[in-house]
Amino acid sequence: MTAVGLPGVTARRSSLDLVLRARELGIVLALALLVAVTAISNPRFLSAQSIRDILLGTAILAVLAVGQAVVVITRNIDLSVGSVLGLSAFTVGTLLRDNPGLPVVVALLVGAGVGGVCGALNGVLVRYGNVPALVVTLGTLYVVRGITYFWAGGQQINADELPAGFLDFGNATLLSVPYLVLIALLVLVVTGLVLRNYRAGRELYAMGSSPQAAKLAGIAVGRRTVVAFLVSGALAGLAGVLFAARFGTIDAAAGTGYELNVVAAVVVGGVAVFGGSGSVWGAALGALLLTTIGSALAVLEINQFWQQAIVGGLILLAIGADRLVAARVAASLKKRGSHVS
Amino acid sequence: MATDTPVLRMRDVSKSFGAVAAVQNVSFDLYGGEAHALVGENGAGKSTLVKMLAGVHRPDSGSIELDGTPIELATPADAKAAGIAVIYQEPTLFPDLSVAENIAMGRQPLGRFKTIDRAAMHAQAEQLFARLGVSIAPNRPARGLSIADQQLVEIAKALSADARVVVMDEPTAALTGVEVERLFAVARSLRDDGAALVFISHRFEEITALCEKVTILRDGKHVSTDPLADLSVDEMVRRMVGRDLDALFPKQDVTPGAVVLSVRGLRRDPVFADIDFEVRAGEIVALAGLVGSGRSEVVQSIFGVDPRDGGTVEVGGRKLKPGSPRAAMAAGVALVPEDRRQQGLLMELSIERNVTLPRSRALSQLGFLTGSSERRSAKEWTTRLKTKYGRLSDEVGTLSGGNQQKVVLAKWLSMAPKLLIVDEPTRGIDVGTKAEVHRLMSNLAAEGVAVLMVSSELPEVLGMADRVLVMREGRLVATLDRSEATEQSVMFAATGQEVTV
Ligand SMILES: Nc1ncnc2c1ncn2[C@@H]1O[C@H](COP(=O)(O)OP(=O)(O)OP(=O)(O)O)[C@@H](O)[C@H]1O
Ligand SMILES: [Mg+2]
Secondary structure, rough: OOOHHHHHHHHHHHHHHHHHHOOOOOHHHHHHHHHHHHHHHHHHOOHHHHHHHHHHHHHHHHHHHHHHHHHOOOOOOOOHHHHHHHHHHHHHHHHHHOOOOOOHHHHHHHHHHHHHHHHHHHHHHHHHHHOHHHHHHHHHHHHHHHHHHHHHHHEEHHHHHHHHHHHHHHHHHHOOEEHHHHHHHHHHHHHHHHHHOOOHHHHHHHHOOOHHHHOOOOOOOHHHHHHHHHHHHHHHHHHHHHHHHHHHHHHOOOOOOOOHHHHHHHHOOOOOOOOOOHHHHHHHHHHHHHHHHHHHHHHHHOHHHHHHHHHHHHHHHHHHHHHHHHHHHHHHHHHHHOOOO | OOOOOOOOEEEEEEEEEEEEEEEEEEEEOOOOEEEEEEOOOOOOOOOHHHOOOOHOOOOOOEEEEEEEEOOOOOOOOHHHOEOOOOOEOOOOOOOOEEEEHHHHHOOEEEOOHHHOHHHHHHHHHHHHHHHHHHOOOOOOOOOOOOOHHHHHHHHHHHHHOOOOOOEEEOOOOOOOOOHHHHHHHHHHHHHHOOOEEEEEEOHHHHHHOOOEEEEEOOEEEEEEEHHHOOOOOHHHHHHHHHHOOOOOOOOOOOOOOOOEEEEEEEOOOOOEEEEEEEEEEOOOEEEEEOOOHHHHHHHHHHOOOOOOEEEEEEEOEOOOOOOOHHHHHOOEEEEOOOOOHHHHOOOOOOOHHHHHHHHHHHHHHHHOOOOHHHHHHHHHEEEEEOOOOOOOEEHHOOOHHHHHHHHHHHHHOOOOOOOOEEEEOOOOHOOOOOOHHHHHHHHHHOOOEEEEEEOHHHHHHHOOOOOEEEEEEEEEEEEEOOOOOOHHHHHHHHHOEEEEE
């Protein structure tokens, strides 16, 4: 039998690591290139206001993407996040309009709570209904949006109806970092840590990697599925509050179509659609990249329609890269037959 | 040695799947410090019994007692909590997670703030592998592990559980001598520490080497439970099969014809190099060697599933395009792969669909698959291999492990190839059918098919092959004629050392 020395294994492992890290590196490089090109052709792109806009937009998308990543890692998908964001934003807006004294923290909690309920509903339907998540959440996408429309009845909440304290929260900064960004970072770090370092997090990866093996390993697959959807829903609800604070104007259509941006961010960020791999960091980077592309196109005065084509291209590129990397990795793993006696 | 009262009792348990009564009123007791063998033909109900112990299936009737108290094993988690560790027949790894994590899942060592202590987790995996005498890097993902390695990881997983009852459902199917010995050494030490072992295998020499007691199942029913010392292998076989068995290895003498397969300088870095050999029509050539010596890789490269870095492969005088199984199939080559679950079967499709898949084109008329010809051919081949199933339209995934193997064999044997490559033809297949598989291979050879066989079972190699090619560390180190090939000569070439068999 071939003896494979351990030093060799570690050496080869680091090169393998590099391949796996390539996604994050790739996104960072693409970002750098994009920023450089845009800034050269129009320096306004690097103005404080423009950067702030990008960061605020990213914060909301990243919170959604983190939640989506949690669900996708378990080999599911949550298409209802845009609608949940809308419902949460409208609920919190209404609440604040009627109770101007409400602290911001309560608003955040209410939003997350509303989203959490929607998410739990998704989770329960997926678990007990034995229906694919794609179908269930497509259903709740329409149902939740319908409820919001019905409730709003055509009315809109304007910025001047919202308490100043809440709008301040949307603009205020700590050490010149917007609060919204701080919240997004907090969500990202906490979720990232749980997924990486806690048993519960690893079980989510295990479920996505092989649902059958997960069941045999004694993982409470059903319960974890519900939790994953609950997290995604709660984060979508939280994102709804951030949305309300940022824009100040809320109608029943808030967040329409967001689900596609979110899924795009997650896929571009390297979370495998078949579950089991990827990280929330990647998903957040994906959100940053997509938001930056949107801004850059506006600054470069390129037709917004191009944005969709570019995002589509990126998704295809990401999936292509995944395949390529997977094939490479498979080949390198196969060569490292590790038998020794 | 063994405890006086049973650690675990199964009392009159039954389990049916629809119309199939997989297990009917089976009872047996497991004692601490004792290794208990479970034997029976493919589909006899061994795995189903095991899965009831594992909390995967709930018995329809009957009860399970742990230390004399009835226990409800509703989920795998319950069984785990009760101290029952199971190695399933089919590997159950998480391909995206690291090997160490696969082993520790659910039991990861925790450090500060209840976070997973990765260093400790890796150390634990390394320790387990050291005990088993293998070196698999704990930090590599499980994806891409060979079947033998997967099985070793499964074994490590079960060992890490510190269980009182360790159930092993054909853990040795993909392993060869050295690894089996290591596993047994570890299993014996577990047993001597007081664990109760359940061991399932179709290889009797393993059962006699490890176990003290044996329970025999036939068609889901309990036949007998005896101390192994009181039972000869022949008697065991008779009780399993319900009749006397024909001779194994019914090899027919054939005069070899023209060269069908010619391999020159085949190389794939760093797995194997300098592979030269020929197989003639009517010949059965065996590739022998230890697990990891590159045998499977060579045949996969010949067939084109794996790429090659150099050399030529000719079939019937025509060069084969590298890396193209389609071209190989078009040239009349069939490969029964080692990893049958992943490479050989579509679990959700019906049995008949699986059997006829490679020939769908030939069976179709005007491009349409006609159900009847498909069914007829599927029926013929599954019957020849004594496959046990409910209906041909059942999903392959519901078959027992050995019966799934038979479906893969049926699928390729029915293709009437010019060159048949079989990787481990009888892995996981019961004694009764083994003889049938051997007869089929021998018949095919007599009809002029060239057969290339990879096998880890020495008796099979010696009984079936006209020539034995022995591989060691990726090289062809010996070619032995039928007359020269003995256990000693093959093992000597495979290990490079004098061995006492
Ligand atoms: N999930 C299932 N659905 C339907 N039938 C099943 C299922 N699992 C097992 N069976 C049937 O139960 C019977 C017993 O199968 P089991 O897997 O226990 O056999 P086994 O003794 O382990 O055989 P082998 O030696 O081939 O592994 C078989 O006829 C099989 O087809
Ligand atoms: Mg079985």
